[in-house]
Amino acid sequence: GGLSGAQFAVGANLARGPVTGAQFSVGANVAGADLLGLQSTVGVNVVRGSAEGAQLAVGGNIASGEVNGTQMAVAVNVAGKGLLGAQLGVGANVSGGPMRGLQAAVGANIAAGRVHGLQATAGLNVAGQMTGLQMSSGVSYARNLSGAQLSIINVGGEVDGAQVGIVNIASNVSGAQVGILNVARELDGEAVGLLSFVGGGQAHVQVWASDVALTNVGVKLGGRHIYSLFTVGYSPSIDEDRRRYVMGAGLGGHIPAGRFFFDIDAVSSTVHTKRLFDDTNHVLAQLRLTAGWQVARHFAVFGGVSANTLVTWDDSDPWKELGIGPQWRHVADEGRTTVRMWPGLLAGVQI
Known part of the structure; x- marks a missing residue:
C-alpha cells in the first residue's frame, strides 16, 4: 500500500502506492506512485509517478512523471515528464518533458521539451525549445532559442537573441553573434568576431595601393556593419626605397548608403624588409577612413585617407622612407625608440 507519514531504513524503504510524507534511508527509497513530500538517501530515490517536494541523494533521483520541486544529487537527476523547479547535480540532469526553472550541473543538462529558464553547466547543455539562458564552459545546443547562449561553443x-562564446554556429540568427568564429546561414543583426561567415553579411576581397605598400590584398569578413580585416602588402625596391612587406589585421565599421558606402577601421601591422615572417621591431598603427561606390553587384571601387603611426624600438631601422606630407616625430628611451606620424592615402577595388 501507500505511505502517509515517515519511513526510516538503513537498507531500503519501499512503498507500493503513493507517498505523502518522508522517506529516509542509506540504500534506496521507492514510491510506487506519486510523491508528496521528501525522499532523502545516500543511494537512489525512485518515484513511479509524479513528485511534488524534494528528492535528495548522493546516487540519483528518478521520477517517471513530472517533478514539481527540487532534485539534488551527485550522480543524476531524472524528471521523466517534465520539471517545474530545479535540478542540481554534479553528473547530469535530465527532463523528459517541459521544463520551467533551473538545471545546474557539472556534467550535462538535457531537456527534451520546451524550456523556460536557465541551464548552467561546465559540460553540455541540450534543449529543444529554449526560452531563457544557456551557460557553459563547454557546449550549449538549442534547436530553437529565444534568449542567449554564453558558452565556449554555442550551437x-x-x-x-545572442550567442556569445569562442565559437558560435546557427542556422538563422535574429540578434547578435559575438566570438572568435561566427557562422550563420542567415543573420539579421550583427556578428562581431575574428572570423565571421554569415549570410547577409560581408565577405570581400580587397586590392589597393597606399603610401605604405604599393600592392595590398585584404580579406574583409563580418556582419552588416562590423567587420574584421586581414591584410598583406608588398612594395618592390624602387630608387632609394627598399623592398618591404607589411602584414596586419584590424576591426572596422561599415555604413551602407545605397550604392555608396563608408568604412572606418583601425589596422595594426608589422613591417619587414627581407621576408614576410622575419622578426621585426616595427609596428604600424593606422586609422583609415574610406568611401566606396558599388559599381556592380560584386565589384566596387574605394579610396580614402589614413592616419599612420609607426613605432620603432631597440634602436632599429626607423624606415625613414615611409610617409608622405608633413610628419611628427618623437624620440624616446635615449634614442632607442622612435615614434613617427603622418597622413596617408589609399585607393583600390573590392570584390
Whole structure:
C-alpha cells in the first residue's frame, strides 16, 4: 500500500502506492506512485509517478512523471515528464518533458521539451525549445532559442537573441553573434568576431595601393556593419626605397548608403624588409577612413585617407622612407625608440 507519514531504513524503504510524507534511508527509497513530500538517501530515490517536494541523494533521483520541486544529487537527476523547479547535480540532469526553472550541473543538462529558464553547466547543455539562458564552459545546443547562449561553443538552429562564446554556429540568427568564429546561414543583426561567415553579411576581397605598400590584398569578413580585416602588402625596391612587406589585421565599421558606402577601421601591422615572417621591431598603427561606390553587384571601387603611426624600438631601422606630407616625430628611451606620424592615402577595388 501507500505511505502517509515517515519511513526510516538503513537498507531500503519501499512503498507500493503513493507517498505523502518522508522517506529516509542509506540504500534506496521507492514510491510506487506519486510523491508528496521528501525522499532523502545516500543511494537512489525512485518515484513511479509524479513528485511534488524534494528528492535528495548522493546516487540519483528518478521520477517517471513530472517533478514539481527540487532534485539534488551527485550522480543524476531524472524528471521523466517534465520539471517545474530545479535540478542540481554534479553528473547530469535530465527532463523528459517541459521544463520551467533551473538545471545546474557539472556534467550535462538535457531537456527534451520546451524550456523556460536557465541551464548552467561546465559540460553540455541540450534543449529543444529554449526560452531563457544557456551557460557553459563547454557546449550549449538549442534547436530553437529565444534568449542567449554564453558558452565556449554555442550551437543553435533558429536563434532569436545572442550567442556569445569562442565559437558560435546557427542556422538563422535574429540578434547578435559575438566570438572568435561566427557562422550563420542567415543573420539579421550583427556578428562581431575574428572570423565571421554569415549570410547577409560581408565577405570581400580587397586590392589597393597606399603610401605604405604599393600592392595590398585584404580579406574583409563580418556582419552588416562590423567587420574584421586581414591584410598583406608588398612594395618592390624602387630608387632609394627598399623592398618591404607589411602584414596586419584590424576591426572596422561599415555604413551602407545605397550604392555608396563608408568604412572606418583601425589596422595594426608589422613591417619587414627581407621576408614576410622575419622578426621585426616595427609596428604600424593606422586609422583609415574610406568611401566606396558599388559599381556592380560584386565589384566596387574605394579610396580614402589614413592616419599612420609607426613605432620603432631597440634602436632599429626607423624606415625613414615611409610617409608622405608633413610628419611628427618623437624620440624616446635615449634614442632607442622612435615614434613617427603622418597622413596617408589609399585607393583600390573590392570584390
